[in-house]
Amino acid sequence: MISLKWIDKWWQTMKTAWSNYMTYRYNLFLQVVGPALVFFFIKYNLWNSIYDGDLELEIGGYTLSSMIQYHIWGFILTMLAKGHHAVDLGQEIRLGRISSYLIYPFNFWEFHAASFVAFQAYQFIVALISLAFFYYTGLLGPLNIEALALGILYAQFISIFWFILQFATGLMAFWLEETWILRVILEIMTAFLSGAFFPLEIYPQFIQNILQYTPFPYLTYYPIKIFMGEELSLWAPILTISFWMALGIILNYLLWKRGLKLYTAAGM
Amino acid sequence: MITTNSLTKNFKSYKKEPGLRGSIKNIFKREYITKPAVEGFDLNIKKGEIVALLGPNGAGKTTLMKMFTGIIVPSSGQVQVMGHEPYKRNKEFRKKIALVMGQKSQLWWDIPAMDSLLLLQKYYEIPKDDFDQKIKKMAALLNVEELLHIHVRKLSLGERMKMELMASLIHSPDVIFLDEPTIGLDLIAQESIRSFIREYHKNNDTTIIITSHYMADVQALCERIVLIIDGKKGYDGTLKSFENILGSEKVVTFVYDTKQDPTDAIWQGLDAKWDNNHQQVDLRLPEKKLREITSQILIQSPVIDFHTEKLPIERVMKVLMENPKILHK
Amino acid sequence: MKHYWEIYKKFVSTSISEATSFRLSFFLVAIMDIIFYLTTLFSVNFIFDHVQNIGPWDKNQLLFFISFMLAIDHLHMTTISESFWRFSDHIRTGSLDFLLLRPVHAIFSVFFSRFRAATVFNGIVAWGFLIYYGNQVNLPFLSWLLLPFMVLIGMNLLLVIEIILSTAMFWIVEGAGINFLRMQIQQLSRWPDFIFSKYTRRVLTLVIPISLVGTAPVQFLLDFKNYQYLLFLILFSFILWAFLLIWWNYAIQKYESASS
Numbered sequence: 001m002i003s004l005k006w007i008d009k010w011w012q013t014m015k016t017a018w019s020n021y022m023t024y025r026y027n028l029f030l031q032v033v034g035p036a037l038v039f040f041f042i043k044y045n046l047w048n049s050i051y052d053g054d055l056e057l058e059i060g061g062y063t064l065s066s067m068i069q070y071h072i073w074g075f076i077l078t079m080l081a082k083g084h085h086a087v088d089l090g091q092e093i094r095l096g097r098i099s100s101y102l103i104y105p106f107n108f109w110e111f112h113a114a115s116f117v118a119f120q121a122y123q124f125i126v127a128l129i130s131l132a133f134f135y136y137t138g139l140l141g142p143l144n145i146e147a148l149a150l151g152i153l154y155a156q157f158i159s160i161f162w163f164i165l166q167f168a169t170g171l172m173a174f175w176l177e178e179t180w181i182l183r184v185i186l187e188i189m190t191a192f193l194s195g196a197f198f199p200l201e202i203y204p205q206f207i208q209n210i211l212q213y214t215p216f217p218y219l220t221y222y223p224i225k226i227f228m229g230e231e232l233s234l235w236a237p238i239l240t241i242s243f244w245m246a247l248g249i250i251l252n253y254l255l256w257k258r259g260l261k262l263y264t265a266a267g268m
Numbered sequence: 269m270i271t272t273n274s275l276t277k278n279f280k281s282y283k284k285e286p287g288l289r290g291s292i293k294n295i296f297k298r299e300y301i302t303k304p305a306v307e308g309f310d311l312n313i314k315k316g317e318i319v320a321l322l323g324p325n326g327a328g329k330t331t332l333m334k335m336f337t338g339i340i341v342p343s344s345g346q347v348q349v350m351g352h353e354p355y356k357r358n359k360e361f362r363k364k365i366a367l368v369m370g371q372k373s374q375l376w377w378d379i380p381a382m383d384s385l386l387l388l389q390k391y392y393e394i395p396k397d398d399f400d401q402k403i404k405k406m407a408a409l410l411n412v413e414e415l416l417h418i419h420v421r422k423l424s425l426g427e428r429m430k431m432e433l434m435a436s437l438i439h440s441p442d443v444i445f446l447d448e449p450t451i452g453l454d455l456i457a458q459e460s461i462r463s464f465i466r467e468y469h470k471n472n473d474t475t476i477i478i479t480s481h482y483m484a485d486v487q488a489l490c491e492r493i494v495l496i497i498d499g500k501k502g503y504d505g506t507l508k509s510f511e512n513i514l515g516s517e518k519v520v521t522f523v524y525d526t527k528q529d530p531t532d533a534i535w536q537g538l539d540a541k542w543d544n545n546h547q548q549v550d551l552r553l554p555e556k557k558l559r560e561i562t563s564q565i566l567i568q569s570p571v572i573d574f575h576t577e578k579l580p581i582e583r584v585m586k587v588l589m590e591n592p593k594i595l596h597k
Numbered sequence: 598m599k600h601y602w603e604i605y606k607k608f609v610s611t612s613i614s615e616a617t618s619f620r621l622s623f624f625l626v627a628i629m630d631i632i633f634y635l636t637t638l639f640s641v642n643f644i645f646d647h648v649q650n651i652g653p654w655d656k657n658q659l660l661f662f663i664s665f666m667l668a669i670d671h672l673h674m675t676t677i678s679e680s681f682w683r684f685s686d687h688i689r690t691g692s693l694d695f696l697l698l699r700p701v702h703a704i705f706s707v708f709f710s711r712f713r714a715a716t717v718f719n720g721i722v723a724w725g726f727l728i729y730y731g732n733q734v735n736l737p738f739l740s741w742l743l744l745p746f747m748v749l750i751g752m753n754l755l756l757v758i759e760i761i762l763s764t765a766m767f768w769i770v771e772g773a774g775i776n777f778l779r780m781q782i783q784q785l786s787r788w789p790d791f792i793f794s795k796y797t798r799r800v801l802t803l804v805i806p807i808s809l810v811g812t813a814p815v816q817f818l819l820d821f822k823n824y825q826y827l828l829f830l831i832l833f834s835f836i837l838w839a840f841l842l843i844w845w846n847y848a849i850q851k852y853e854s855a856s857s
Contacts, residue, residue, distance in 0.1 A: 038781050038784050038785075041785055041793065041797060041801075042784060042785065042788060042792075045788075045792045045793045045794060045797065046651075046788060046792045048792075048794075049651055049652050049791065049792040050644060050648055050651050052650075059647045059648065060647060175621070176621055176622060176625075177619045177622050178619070178622045178625075178626075181622060181625045181626050181629050182625065184629055185625070185628065185629045185632060188629070188632050188633055188636055189632065189636075191636075192636040192639075192640070197636075197640050198640070198643075198644070202643050202644060202646070202647065203643055204643065204646060279853060334694070334854050337694075337698060338697070338698075339694045339697050339698070339852070339854050340852060340853060340854050341850045341851075341852075355850070357697070357849075359700045359701075360700075362698055362699060362700040363700045365698070366698075367694070367695070367698055369694070372690070372691055372692055372694065372695070373692065374692070374695035376611060376615060378615045378618060378619075379611060379614050379615045379618070383610075383611050383614055384611075386607060386611075387604070387607045387608070387611055390600075390603045390604040390606075390607045391604060391699045391700060391701060391706075392699075392700060393600060393603075419618070
């Protein structure tokens, strides 16, 4: 199965994807600058005014500077793990463009997986630049290289999970006219439950207790903690996320099969 | 009605080398190229005329149409349509024109065409009685009464095109611009759109500008042809004289079921063009000699079928597109 | 004016008939917004488990502000947000050509043509919260009367800023980037201006007056003495609309129309 020709197909797809990202240079700029803008203008300012300049104050065990660090790492994590969107995928299905994939000797999922890998590589560089920037502002404090490497690895692991999930929402286009709605719902829910808004310690105790038994904290809260140099057992998160990934792959397989049946039968 | 004076439109685009390196280079530095789409175009169209704008793909037909309708602004030169400068997009002007594009849709995709038409009624402030009457008349003419309440996305291309036509004509425009209205349609649909336009023109004396790659459209509708090649005007005159650009000979084809001898005496001096099997021959005959020579051949050889050319304009277009220099002779 | 109103009614009814043919999407959009409202309000609530005040405001005042912004968001979501997304499609596919031909102002037919029927009823939720927290902060009687009007003028400012931004799509054909930026701008408007540092606050009030969208009306509703901001907001709305008209006409001159 893995032959040189096969690698070549992936490589070419990735190159095309890169070329595509670069063509719309303003977009690229806006999508990189956009989140940074939000981060600086809102989160940084908001938490500064919540702490009201009190450097000693601890909220949920976080001082102002560790709270800011939590958010910086959250920002880096989002770039590393969550940048890729499956918008095109849904559109291709809606507009009937998948017909060409049914003819190509290259699978639909392979095409999108290759684009995803291309995006990850590109986003990795952007994340490193942002990291360097934050580091030099002094907001991050000293870097722990070991934690950084581990965090990046873990983030890549999570990114595969997000890709599988995004793929599933994209496949819903067989049944749903506007898949972005699903994606936004997913986005808001996971952001809220995984600790992307703020550390889980801020949440009321009973919610923290419930979240313990869900996979959500492993998506944001845990990796941020890893980046921050806390030593955590990785067994539980990796096993849990792997389990959900396997489920996701099965789900995608079923969705694709049924969707394709619908597509070929109705001609859509 | 429509006048242009050295009308010109330039488009800017940029070069991009293929591959990743080209893409990255592109982010930082772009080389722009300015290319004229329409150049020094002079035209004068009178009220009630039907004019065909012809030319190969990318010659500038659509760009011209867009300048006539005010969608894009000319780079230089003048254009006037019914005394308006289209690009000023005066409201009165917009009420008097209509544009149909065979490749684009103005109808809302996910609802029945009737809903879109009702919206247009409001746009153009058409009194309800007028509107109902017009819809009824046009729907009957196009034979689409049943389709008005079906979702547009469920319609066939031909059916949709008929709806597009209705949508464009509902406000009784004085000038209609039809940009490839029959593209991709089957023969029946093409024919019915043609006869609708002809009928509409007869009853309303509307000025119509049409572009098409189907010479049958042109033959059926237009008296006047304007040819554009590389953004410049190549020909402007009647259909009749356009057909005669390459000489006034008629092309006659004879078909045989057995192999013929091209050296036979009857073919002498006739510039006969044989096919590979020597079972079919094309002759170019001067109009005056057409009857004489044809009847001779019919008598002297075992012809099983013969015909004269149906669309001489098609042959002329083909020759001109392959070799535009002929026009400058 | 009547002409435009007649067309707008048609926009609404056409959008409704379109939306109802996709029932699943219809419900999901409504649910999506409710989830957004709840997570936003809960988040702020959780923070107040740990502190008494943020800036000069206590929990109820801030939540009143947040609900005010949710009411703006609801109105925005229902009346115009879909048109912004359609606009980039219109430019890319060239179907904008047809909108430019109509005998009404193109800004109107581009940005007001899509009405999102699905979220109309979410107004009950958004306004429910707004009224609840309005009650908690003891809103004076006159403020209650002015409340709907304030939501409207707040949204008007947000709208004009967003359209000015979107007009750049005439150059930047792939609209996703602009829409992304637009959403960041919305984010900025969702917090009261005092959370920003002095310098940032000035930029967001006087240069890109996005911060006025919520802060000005809410400050005024809470205490009529804070009328200066509101005057700013009204002034800016006029200036920006005037600017938009010029900017739009300029952009349209540059429009190249997708080739067919």
